Amino acid sequence: MPVTPAPSPTVPASRRVLAVMVMVPLLAALALWAFAWPATRMAPRDLPLGVAGPAAAAAPLEQRLTSRAGAFEIHRYADEAAARTAVQNREVYGAVVATPQGPRLLTASAASPAVAQLLAQALTPRTPAGAPAGAPAVPVTDVVPAPAADARGTGFGASVLPLALAGVAAGALVSLGGLRGGRAVTAVLGAATLVGLTGAALAHSWLGVLTGNWWAEAGVLALTVAAIAGGVAGLHALLGKAGIGLGVLLVVLLGNPFSGAAGAPQLLPEPAGLIGQWLPPGAGSSMLRSVAFFDGAGAAGPALVLSVWAVLGVTAIAVGGRRTAPLPAPSAPAPAEAAPAPAPRS
Structure with missing residues (x-):
């Protein structure tokens, strides 16, 4: 007589409703944290940045950049050519070059337009409120520019x-x-x-x-x-x-x-x-x-x-x-040979 399998237990409707009510807010909170938290906390953290030029001229620039604790990871280069090569090789996001005319900034907006803009702002002299206009902005050279069709990235x-x-x-x-x-x-x-x-x-x-x-x-x-x-x-x-x-x-x-x-x-x-x-x-x-x-x-x-x-x-x-992988179906046993009929008695 065939055995009827026992029906699988079903989750009560009340528990399913409770699961939906709890899980959806949790997923929403996780998504909000994952997307909004990084977006609202963006700031340079050990951002690779080069400083190039003679030691005497580059030291004040390096000191100024390192005053922002943890913002930049400074890499020293002997001259502008070495700094430009480092930017092109993605060793740094940009470089500040000390020149007799003042500092110059090398950037690569293709690496990150946001970082290029941040570096330009970080090197722009701040003018106190109510004071006359300060020094002009630092000249910027975009070594590896972003595509014209996507300048902002x-x-x-x-x-x-x-x-x-x-x-x-x-x-x-x-x-x-x-x-x-x-x-x-x-x-x-x-x-x-x-x-x-x-x-x-x-x-x-x-x-x-x-x-x-x-x-x-x-x-x-x-x-x-x-x-x-x-x-x-x-x-x-x-x-x-x-x-x-x-x-x-x-x-x-x-x-x-x-x-x-x-x-x-x-x-x-x-x-x-x-x-x-x-x-x-x-x-x-x-x-x-x-x-x-x-x-x-x-x-x-x-x-x-x-x-x-x-x-x-x-x-x-x-x-x-x-x-x-499914196991191979067992082969059906070969039918047993029928026993020979007994001979009729005489």
Whole structure:
């Protein structure tokens, strides 16, 4: 007689209502903290800045900058040429050069328009209230200017969230679509490649937000999406549906606001800037900026972070696929041969 399985217990409606009432405000509070806290606490924190020129002339400038405790990380250079090279190699965001005519400022608005503006303001002499106009502003040379189509960097900063959403969507669709093993890996990498090509076509060819090598930019966009999608799908393979939620938390609620793409990681409150650079959105935006505007200078670290995420995600997908692979159906036993009929008695 077949045994009827016991019905699975259902959560009472009152508990589900209570869960919604509690979880939604908690998620709203978490999102508000993650997005609003860094935005309202932006200030230079150990921001790499160069000081160039003879020691006697550069010492007062260095002393003036170090008077703002913890704001700048000073790098000394012998002359303007060395400082300019450091800016182009993304070793510093800018440099103050001591000259006989007074200090001059080298910036790279392509590295961060917000930082370039902040440095110019930091070196502008302050005029006391009611006093006549003071000394003129410090001359500024933009060594690596931002694209004319995105002079304020708003387009570049706005590119992080679409990449994050694309990666999360790819990882979730692969997971919930039941793809496993090699098929899941192929879907993740294929979607990431197409997103990279589409993103480069839009941001470079159409909007003019990116101005570097087209194929290199497409590769960075694809690697960023692959790291995110692989991470989400890998977490799902290891943790189930809770893994997708964890991926959304890491990528969208933390990775996006902590990326520093709209300004710089060193402008975010600690440890948000550091955490953001260890997550795919922050590493992807840093690598994309290096490839698009600085001929790849400073791209090694972010590339390593993205590669680790992608490799670990693909590995988790493969391991999880083996664990959840259906066992082969047992073969039906061969029918027993019928016994020969007894011979009739005579």
